[in-house]
Amino acid sequence: MSTGITSIYNMGPELPLQASEDLLSTPMFNLIHSLGVDLHHAESYIGKTTRMSRFERLSTDGGQLDGSGIDPAAEVPVRTDIDATMEIFAKTIVTNEQVVLFENSKTLTKFTALLGQWLREKEDLLMRDLFASSVSYLNAVGGLNGDQPSNISLNDVNNIENILLGNDARSMLTSLEATREIGTIGVRDAFLALASTNLAADLQKVQGVVLKSAYPTQEGIRPEEYCSISRFRFFVSSKAAKTPGISLKGNTVYTIPMYGLEAAAKIEQNNYTAKIGYRPDWVVSSVAQNSQLYAKFAIARAITNQNWISGLNVTTFLPS
């Protein structure tokens, strides 16, 4: 029906759409697997393997002088060498000039940011793989889901604390002193525990759990932290280690590394920690139509003291 009114029905918008003022967020998982690990640096031009050495403590057996003038037996100190091989990882994006020309969102800038995010995410996963591959874990048995391993329980957490304390591991985080704020509770100095976000519901049910919101202060508390159980503060990531289908009942088994100071190390190569570069189109393409962005980094990783790291294999209370 014609009304003589100029409306959007007979004169649509000249431009069919507009971009919002900014892009939406690019998803990024929690980067937790470098928390608390020692950072070392490797020099250039002297090989790709870094050696970290530790002198083991001397025996405290005997040692008393009886006055006879006989010297005590000498002890040969023992040095333990931990080696780690430097490895290089890279990612590249090749972009046609027409994307740059026609795209509205400053693609090269955004692609550079994506590569920067890839650098940190890849590094996190590499450290996760170290924890998953080269550490001894115990199956949780205190949960009630009837699986092997079971869901996590306070007894399982305490068992790991016993192991770490028995091996003279040092806690990582200082205590949070209690305050008079209602609903809060003091948090002891603690070791670290790294868990999957799929375990969040189970963590909430562990006896004695202190959720992050009940800490006496939120100052300096990382967003990745979820709770405190016994002497461990739990950090969660959707990319934490898990192996599908290997429990007794065929459910996913989640691995939770739990550790103190100097349990693991990350070694960065000097001048190669994070390289982001651009190759112009006249270099990449014979007709100068494709340009290239790349990101590279070098990393070596190692478990530096097995006495100060342990952990749990767990399943979830409800199958996952």
Added chain:
Amino acid sequence: MPFTIITGDSFTSEGIGVKIPLPSSADYFKTWNITQLALTGTVCVGGEWFGPKFGVGASAVNDGLRSRKAGSSAILIDNFSTATASDGFTYVTTVPFVEAQSANAITSITAASPAVVTQTNTYSAGDILQFYNTTGMLQIAGMNFQISTVSGAGYTLIGLRAAGFAAAATAGFTRRISKMLAVEPQFLYITEITKATQAVVRTSVDPTAYYVVGMKVHFSIPASFGMYQMNQLTGKIVAMSSANYTMTVDIDSSAFTTFAFPASTLSPTATLFATLAPAGASTQLNPVTLVQTGYDFQFQPFRTGQFTPYLYLGAGSASPAGAANDVINWAAYKFEN
């Protein structure tokens, strides 16, 4: 330019699965069984794999196109998954990875030393299998074992001496996994420790693929395994045996209590598993032999274990990696863009 050949090579099949590293990935992959092409059998003489870039036409996991002789010079083309189903191609981007096969039911595991598994399978000697959902041997559910003396009806677990177990397993499942974990040296499952001035430790897989003499290992032995005195000790490897899956360490266990798996009836409340993990190395020079140990850079440093991505080629006369002694040519292709 529709395709670019990015790499290619040739290998002589040992009758076991083969991993082809593909650093820049691949969109199309082809194999030729040069040995069988010259014959007039009915076996696989070529395979083709189509990557994710082909969308709905991409090859499924453990599949691809198979070219096989028709008992003459003529060639038939089918899929690896169709009649006479056999392992095909599997593109792998992460580790540890369940390779090529889905869950495979077992019929039994004998309570013998070594344990023998009855299972219809297409595994190869040296494969490592993840065991789970076992019945009658719950104490090994979740462990992995390397297999030997393989036939289509079963295989032997050198790393499991189960004569002390109360009963045989009557059911369960296995899946093949990567031999290398994401990072090496990897932790290993312990299945036996002797009481001796130098303890002999048996593992579920051949430890010589991961450790060498001179390296140190850290033990995690739950009390449920009896030899609790070994728990949290660190020892140095002084000898190894590939044939027996053992390593000898400089820990005197002669006065320790006996190592034994917890009974199956105690699952799932008995703490599992007994494991060892890499704890560095100590340099040692033998003044008599002048042999120095503790500096084997092939095994000792922490490093990436399994390179990814790679393409796994199933083994066997009906599969792309061929039967033993077959010469296999392969080429990997990639789109220009």
